[in-house]
Amino acid sequence: MLTDAFLSRLDTLQLAVRGRARGGAGGTRRSAQTGSSAEFSDYREYIPGDDIRRIDWNALARFDKLFLKLFMEEQESAVTILLDASASMAEKWELARQAAETAAYLALTGGDRLRVYCLREDGNRMSPVLSGRPAYARLCQFLDACEPAGEGCLAEAVRRVDGLRKGLCFVISDCYEEEGIGGTLDYLRYCKQECGVIQPLSAFEMDPELDGAVRLEDSESGRKVEILADRAVIRDYRKTLERFLDETRGECFRREVPYMLLDGRKNFGEEIIPLLVENRFV
Amino acid sequence: MISFAAPQFAWALAVPAAILALYFLRRRYMPRAVPSTFLWRRAVRDHAANRPLQRLRRNLLLPVQLLAALLLVLGLMKPMISGGTAGRTVMIFDLSGSMQTVSAGKSRLDLAKERALETIAGLPAEEEITILTAEDGAGRTALTTTDREEARRAVMALTCGNGTADIDRALSLAEAIRREDEDTGARLIVYSDEYIPAAGVNAVNVGRGESNRAVYSVSAEEGSVYARAANFGEACTLTLVCRADGKTVEAKETEIPAGETAGVRFTIPEGTRIAEVEIREADALAADNRAEAPVIRSVKRTVALTADSLFLESALRVRPDVAVIRAEADALETTAADLYIIGESPVIFTLHPAETLFTWAEEKEAEGALSSAGENPLTAGLTMKNVALRTLRPLTGGKGALLAGEDVAAAYADGEAAVGFDLHDTNLPLKYDFPLLIQNILDYLLPPATEVVPETADPMPLRESDVRSVAPETEAAGTSGGRVRGRDLTEWCLAGFLVLLLAEFLLAREPWVRNEGRGRG
Structure with a gap:
């Protein structure tokens, strides 16, 4: 659970939504629809039957014609958090969870309706629809009950998610997909999701410290790789990691999807807010 | 056909077997x-993609290692290809006494024989083998044959003596043989414990510097023996035992530093004929630990003197074997003596007192100082400086030894000598030359005599190079000339091993990576 001090810092932020929200209930997001909110939007000519209280009398005096004032209608947005809960996320689960809680808090305090999915091979776990600041505690309880386990394919797990409503979608995953994350993002865009990708990686994954003959055992698939870890091998790994991150970043960039890398070597509290701002999440 | 000069190293074949076993043991x-x-597998995949020979390299490592180990083992076993064009091989064996030196139960000659037999086994079937021996200063041809069995028997039958060996003469003989065979080119192999620097010769050096001590020399005279012992090894204490006519009379210990000699004197009973000195402690070469020598006794000589001359008597007694007796001039023929000295002027020295061939003139004044009449046995070693003479009786007959002017003042002939002046008329007796002159006359007329010397065995002649051996067993690379017959493959095997070792190092540099497991992603 995030600290109160950190949460208070989040209170000054609001999730960025490029498109106009089209929710059903009233919220704090701008909707494409015009309504009766206090924020002026535009004029149009009076049509018999319109509400005469909205007639702009100044415009009548100026132009000797009847015009109606139009106002922005504020509505809530749907925010979905897809949290990869496969076994590979175990080492960085705390980091991923913090990222999920941060996005969730921003959604809840922004008046959005939130739903969190923990994606697992043995079936995705879905939170109830949450809204409002008080729902943060329920979110934390839901996340407490989620444990990463099993072998998972993100693309398949995302496709098993039902009832995706148009809105914001945060994908929190290490993105270890052979085919890359592009297909998943395309699918989510098809489902009318405005995506953002948060990729947490542990300190070991960012900078492995290995020496000698080592048998690496995949915590998710059980596959083993035996290596003689020397400087050349570590160097090759780092190059592969850079290439992988560039590919993931590139997939997101091509789809105009904000992307953020969470480095497990760094302090989450100090890192996350600048990253959120820098990568246009808020 | 390939044979092996050192088949005892076949046990090393266990090494490639061990490599194979270790290869299949899983690395921990x-x-x-x-x-x-996910990323590690990608890294491995990229690594392999950038090195297309990676898989091939991994598969090559084991056979390269096995081949390298096999080549090393073969090199240790010294493979040789026998056969080829037959020619002539000349083997020269050093049979000097030092080849008896024993080390680890084998003499140097035994070692040389072993090497020679290995060589014979590797020669082509039609190879003509000549065996030369270097012994007692001469080189002899023991055998020339194309029958290898006969050559083997001849080698086995070789024995060495106690003398020296003139390897150079043996090599000269071998070179002469080689010149006869310019077409085929004879190969020369020398088996010796000496360093053989001759070009074009394969030298097989045997011996490893075993320690040796020896009785270097022995000399004996009445009542005492003098022996000198030599130490060719590390500093040690030796016990020298002296025997007189076979009976032990004395033993003495002496410390000898490394490379030094030490002298020891023993007392032997009177009448001993043969004295022997032996080192009690055993060493690598027993033949030089004993030496013997005859006891030398000198024979007494009697000189009969008629004149009353103290000078002459004193000069005669300088020789310890001379006894001087006085005799009357008219009784000389009945006086038994070895030498007779008659008269005062002239003074006749003669073996036969009855007659003399010298004649002399009337006494006259000397016309000059005494001087030597050139080189002659009477004036050897004399300076004749400032020797004055008052009067003399010039001599005639014989050969002049001393002159006074042109007059012969002293002369010598066969069996007699004469001094033509009175010893009181000259200052010669007061000079150092006088006793020398008398000794010269005695040596001329009466050489020192000894008893008949019994025969004794000569001590083994010693040279330091014989017993302080040079390098351990090696076979120097030499040119044999002519066509190549039979080839030693040892160097090729070792060179191949080094090349494969380098290849193995290069192959093994990259990390050896394996992927296991199932699943995807």
Whole structure:
């Protein structure tokens, strides 16, 4: 659970939504629809039957014609958090969870309706629809009950998610997909999701410290790789990691999807807010 | 056909077997759980993609290692290809006394024989083998044959003596043989414990510097023996035993530093004929630990003197074997003596007192100082400086030894000598030359005599190079000339091993990576 001090810092932020929200209930997001909110939007000519209280009398005096004032209608947005809960996320689960809680808090305090999915091979776990600041505690309880386990394919797990409503979608995953994350993002865009990708990686994954003959055992698939870890091998790994991150970043960039890398070597509290701002999440 | 000069190294074939066993033993890997091997597998895949020979390299490592180990083992076994064009091989064996030196139960000659038999086994069937021996200063041809069995028997029958060996003469003989065979080119192999620097010769050096002590020399005279012992090894204490006519009379210990000699004197009973000195402690070469010598006794000589001359008597007694007796001039023929000295002027020295061939003139004044009449046995070693003479009786007959002017003042002939002046008329007796002159006359007329010397065995002649051996067993690379017959493959095997060792190092540089497991992603 995030600290109160950190949460208070989040209170000054609001999730960025490029498109106009089209929710059903009233919220704090701008909707494409015009309504009766206090924020002026535009004029149009009076049509018999319109509400005469909205007639702009100044415009009548100026132009000797009847015009109606139009106002922005504020509505809530749907925010979905897809949290990869496969076994590979175990080492960085705390980091991923913090990222999920941060996005969730921003959604809840922004008046959005939130739903969190923990994606697992043995079936995705879905939170109830949450809204409002008080729902943060329920979110934390839901996340407490989620444990990463099993072998998972993100693309398949995302496709098993039902009832995706148009809105914001945060994908929190290490993105270890052979085919890359592009297909998943395309699918989510098809489902009318405005995506953002948060990729947490542990300190070991960012900078492995290995020496000698080592048998690496995949915590998710059980596959083993035996290596003689020397400087050349570590160097090759780092190059592969850079290439992988560039590919993931590139997939997101091509789809105009904000992307953020969470480095497990760094302090989450100090890192996350600048990253959120820098990568246009808020 | 390939044979092996050192088949005893066949046990080393266990090494490639061990390599094979170790290869199939799994390397111990430390297990480490990671979130995902996704990136590691990609890294390995990229690594292999950038090195297309990686898989091939991994598969090559084992056969390269096995081949390198096999080549090393073969090199140790010294493979040789026998056969080829037959020619002539000349083997020269050093049979000097030092080849008896024993080390680890084998003499140097035994070692040389072993090497020679190995060589014979590797020669082509029609090879003509000549065996030369270097012994007692001469080189002899023991055998020339194309029958290898006969050559083997001849080699086995070789024995060495106690003398020296003139290897150079043996080599000269071998070179002469080689010149006869310019077409085929004879190969020369010398088996010796000496360093043979001759070009074009394969030298097989045997011996490893075993320690040796020896009785270097022995000399004996009445009542005492003098022996000198030599130490060719490390500093030690030796016990020298002296025997007189076979009976032990004395033993003495002496410390001898490394490379030094030490003298020891023993007392032997009177009448001993043969004295022997032996080193009690055993060493690598027993033949030089004993030496013997005859006891030398000198024979007494009697000189009969008629004149009353103290000078002359004193000069005669300088020789210890001379006894001087006085005799009357008219009784000389009945006086038994070895030498007769008659008269005062002239003074006749004669073996036969009855007659003399010298004649002399009337006494006259000397016309000059005494001087030597050139080189002659009477004036050897004399300076004749400032020797004055008052009167003399010039001599005639014989050969002049001393002159006074042109007059012969002293002369000598066969069996007699004469001094033509009175010893009181000259200052010669007061000079150092006088006793020398008398000794010269005695040596001329009465040489020192000894008893008949009994025969004794000559001590083994010693040279330091014989017993302080040079390098351990090696076979120097030499040119044999002519066509190549039979080839030693040892160097090729070792060179191949080094090349493969380098290849193995290069192949093994990259990490050896294996992927296991199932699943995807």
